Amino acid sequence: MDNYLENLSLLSTNDTERSIDELLELLSDRNVRITVAYLYDHPNATLGELATVIVGKTAVDESRFGTESDYERAYVHLYHSVLPRLDDHELLTFDPDEKAVSDVDVPPVLFTVLGVEE
Amino acid sequence: MTIDSLRDALESVERERKRLEVYTAEPAVAAELERQFTTRNVTVDHRQAEAFDDGFVAIRDPDNGFRGTLGLDQFDAILSPETHLPWAVESTDVDTRELFDFLENTLFASYDRRQMLAASREIEERAWRIGEGTLYAGFEREAALVDQLEVYDRLASHEMLTAIAFVDDTWGRSATDLTVVPDSDEIGAFWFVVFDGAGSDLQKCALVAEERRAGQYYGFWTYDPEFVDELVDYLERTYDPQNA
Known part of the structure; x- marks a missing residue:
């Protein structure tokens, strides 16, 4: 998932219903990338589960402990921004x-871009 | 909570069963952690995460509330009680206060005497570094204290540090600055080392273990300052070591 920038060219060679600009704009948000990558294995994930994954990835990337305040921030960002945007782009339904x-x-190309084997 | 016995303290830790979620693409990693935590009062769940090359763990409390996350590499580094006791990771990049909160009241089982000595030594060294406050150490039997008498005499005479040793039944020897409390019942069954932190919450830590079979210990370590305070209060209230 960390090498997604190298894989972006895949987007231009695939027909998707969404424009490349649209997808690039979405993927420019780190929390969107983490969320989409996790949905590969867990298409019915809960908000709490996705917030946990974002904090876990932060803990790995920054070699530090992921705290409850990190969790609260991730939760709010998912609720108000990440999931509504992904819903708007019809990549999922958020309740x-x-x-x-x-x-x-x-x-599938989006998963490939994020380093998940399809 | 008021502690009424050392077993009471142990049982209160047992009731706080935590959940460890392991997010990794490698089921074998999760299986290994599950094996390691079987005896530590922790339920381990694996969450498949194909996209995450470097996995992580998430800790949840008994009510499923989020407690924290840590990369698998760093988590592995703090799991060994001999080389990476949680209170000995102060030199790492991990925020230790949060890590202490995260790992507070960790239960362990089947430590042998060698492992118990290693764990005890960490607390004794902390007390030595601080050079003040009070260190409480339960040795079970007189012979065990005799083996450690030189160490404890040094601790008791070091700077402003006070050291108090507890042994089952009688104590016939004279020691220098070391206070020895002879008693019976639970003192003969529990190995414990409690440091009151000399007034600093960051330095408080304790290890309490019951010898359930000869040479096999079951117990917990804690850096929860309130819990350590309760242990100190219990020992002072029950054994009145200042007047021993």
């Missing part, structure tokens, strides 16, 4: 009441 996602419809 704010259930605090969970469903109907994940991510183009």
Whole structure:
């Protein structure tokens, strides 16, 4: 997943319903990349699970302990920004009441870009 | 919480069962952690995470609340009680206060005497470095204290540090500055080392273990300052070492 920049050229060679600009803009958000990568294995992830994954990835990348305040920040960012945006782009359905996602419809190329084998 | 016995303290830690979620692409890594934590009062769940080359762990409390995350590499480094006791990681980049909170009240089982000595030594060395405060050490039997008498005499006479030793039944020897409390019952079954931190919450730590079979110990270590305070209060209240 860390080498996604090297894989971006894949986007230009694949037909997706979304424009490259659209996808690049989405992927410029680190929390979007982490969220989409995790959805590969867990298409029905909860908000809490996704916040945990973002804090876990931060702990790895920054060699430090991921704290409860990191978790709160990730949770709010997911709820108000990441998941509504992914929903707007029809990559998933986000239910704010259930605090969970469903109907994940991510183009396989996006997983490949993020380093998940398809 | 008020502690009424050393076993009471042990049981209160047992009730706080934590959950460890392991996020990794490698099921074998999660299986190994599950094996290691079988005896530590921790439930281990594996979450497959194909996209994450460097995995991590997430700790949850008994109510499923989020407690923290740590990369698998760093987590591995603090798991060995002999070389990486959690209170001995102060020189690493990890925020130690948060790490101490994260690992507070960790249960362990089946330590042998060698492992117990290594763990005890970490607390004794901390007390030595601070050079003040009070160190409480339960040796179970008189012979065990005799083996460590030189060390404890040095600790007791070091700067402003006070050292108090507990042994089952009688104590016939004279020691220099070391206070020895002879008693019975639980003192004969529990190995413990408690340092009151000399007034600093960051320095408080304790190890309490019951010898359930000859040479095999089951217990916990803690850096939770309130819990250490309760242990100190219990020992002072029950054994009144200042008047021993």
